[in-house]
Amino acid sequence: MRKLSIGVISVLLGVFLAVGVFAGGSKEAAAGGTGKSTLxxxxxxxxxxxxxxxxxxxDIYRSKYPGVEIINATVAGGAGTNAKAVLATRLAGGDPPDGFQLHAGLEVEKYDPEKYIMPLDSLYASEGLDKVFPKDxxxxxxxxxxxxxVPANIHRANVMWYNKKVFADNNLQPPKTWDDFFKVADVFKSKGIIPLVIGTKEGWEAGHTFETILISTLGADGYRGLWTGKTSWSDAKVTQALQIFKRLLPYVNSDYSALTWDQxxxxxxxxxxxxHIMGDWTDGWFTSKSYKGYGWQPVPGTAGIYDALSDSFAVPKGAKHEQNALNWVKVVGSKAGQEAFNPKKGSIPARTDCNPALFNDYLQSAMKDWSTDAIVPSVVHGAAAVEKWATVYKDILNTxxxxxxxxxxxxxxxxAAKENGGA
Structure with missing residues (x-):
């Protein structure tokens, strides 16, 4: 990523503040201070x-710290498409939020953590987080x-969601293999039903779909090797994955480039x-829409493999309300916080001691798979590769x-792999 001069950073920061890009739309809210105790x-x-x-x-935080006003500084854009650039500018410009969302894994490298982020080792020890999070x-x-x-959850990227009604109406079963996929896709296409829906408006969704196809052709070890240098991108199974993806494209909705994943x-x-191939935040989205007609299974060819990512929260150095921020990440990692958050988000808790009865059927199935499947890291969602490599990967797949x-x-x-330390 090209380094910005201090002057450019200042100008950009001024523009962001002027247009109210941060939540609340006001300069006071963007700066994180109104004279009250805020977060x-x-x-x-x-x-x-x-x-x-x-x-x-x-709500859990407010119940524990009722004197603190929470400023919900959201920047729209799935997978942090827009937010990451805004955050990097704020950190470099000396105007950090009190806490910020961060995909667990190598995404942290983007923010020069030793310069801009507070290490949380002591909090892990004091809160016992090193005992309630899985070793992996x-x-x-x-x-x-x-x-x-501090992770709030675990998500699964390699999920194929399907409409149970259209499958039942056409006497079809959800496909377990790519050969079966194309057979049912032909039937749906002949009936005027879109076989596979996708939205690529934000630039990451094609890369998301493709990483699940790579897992199906390479297997867990082969896919992991793409990011460690043990598997070459010239491998015939990468060619096979690209051929499958190309074959998928005539079966998708014609307006895909204008839609986000949820649209x-x-x-x-x-x-x-x-x-629809998408991560299990889709389960939370369906729930929010009161839609119950969906089923799920691993993407064809990926049964027994869990393409994982985790949303965490970090505390920047120089946070204006550091203690409030540390209390926030305590809530994020707490049993109460994770049990409140994850059933609505459509994810499973990072902790191993949460009550499965609080979660719906899909999330209970994900908890079971998380405990038994081979775990591989998502590249699109910050776990497998540094941000620069992941960004180039997404751009290539979008093209x-x-x-x-x-x-x-x-x-x-x-x-791109050679230039970023891969094979």
Whole structure:
């Protein structure tokens, strides 16, 4: 990422403040201070279940710290598309929020954590978090020997959601393999039902879909190897994944480039679409829409593999209300906070001691799979690769969704991997 001069940062920051890009739309709210004891929490959770889950966690915080005014500083854009750039500018400009959303894993590298973020090792010890989070998650959370954020949840990326009614009406079963997928897709297309709905408006969704296809062709170890250098992007199974993705494109909605993920999911709610590959925040979104006609299964070819990501919250150095921020991440990691947040968000708790009875059927199935499946890290959602590499990956796949050139796309991925430390 190109470094910005102090002058440019100042100008950009002034523009953001002037237009009220931060929650509340006022300069006072953006600065996180109105003379009262405040807590400014920065995230990109604005849609359906994710907003409901965040508000549920805010309610837990208010019950514990009633004298603190919470400023909900959200910047719309799935997967943090817009929020990450705003946050980086705020950190560099000396105007950090009190706490901010951060995908667990290598995404933290983007924010130069040793300079801008407070390590939370002592909080992990005092709150016993190192005893209630799974070992694999603790490994994912550590970067350069420190914990930089407290996870609120675990999400699964490789889920295929489907409309139960359109499958039943056509006497079809959800596909377990890609061959079966194309058979049912042909039936739906002939009936005027969109076989696979997708929205790529925000630039990350094509990369999300493709990472699940990579998992299906490479398997858990092969997919992990793409991000460690053990698997080459020239591998024939990467070619196979690109060919599958290209073959999918004629079966998707024609307006895909104009839609966000949730707008695309509306096709299932309206009984106009059959399947949707998206993370399990979709479960929270469906719940927020009071829609119950959906089923789920792993993306074809990925049964037994859990493509994982985790939303965490970090505390920046120089936070205006540091103690309030530390109390916030305590709530995020607490049993009460996770039990309030996750059923609405459509995710499972990061803690291992939460009550499964509080969660719906999908989330209970995800809890079971999390405990038994092979775990692989999502690249689109910050776990598998540093932000620079993940961004290039997303850009390449966005172009592929438009042009469908397998050979040039594979070569571009191979070159990008070499430039970013891959194979």
């Amino acid at each position: 400014e929490i920065f995230s990109w959770w604005t849609a359906g279940g994710e907003a409901d889950g965040l508000n549920a966690m805010f 998650l603790l490994t994912l959370l550590k970067y350069k020997g420190h914990y930089w954020g 695309a999911a509306q096709y299932l709610v309206d009984n106009k679409g059959a399947m 592929f969704a438009t042009k469908g050139d397998v050979a040039s796309t594979q070569q571009a991925l191979l070159q």
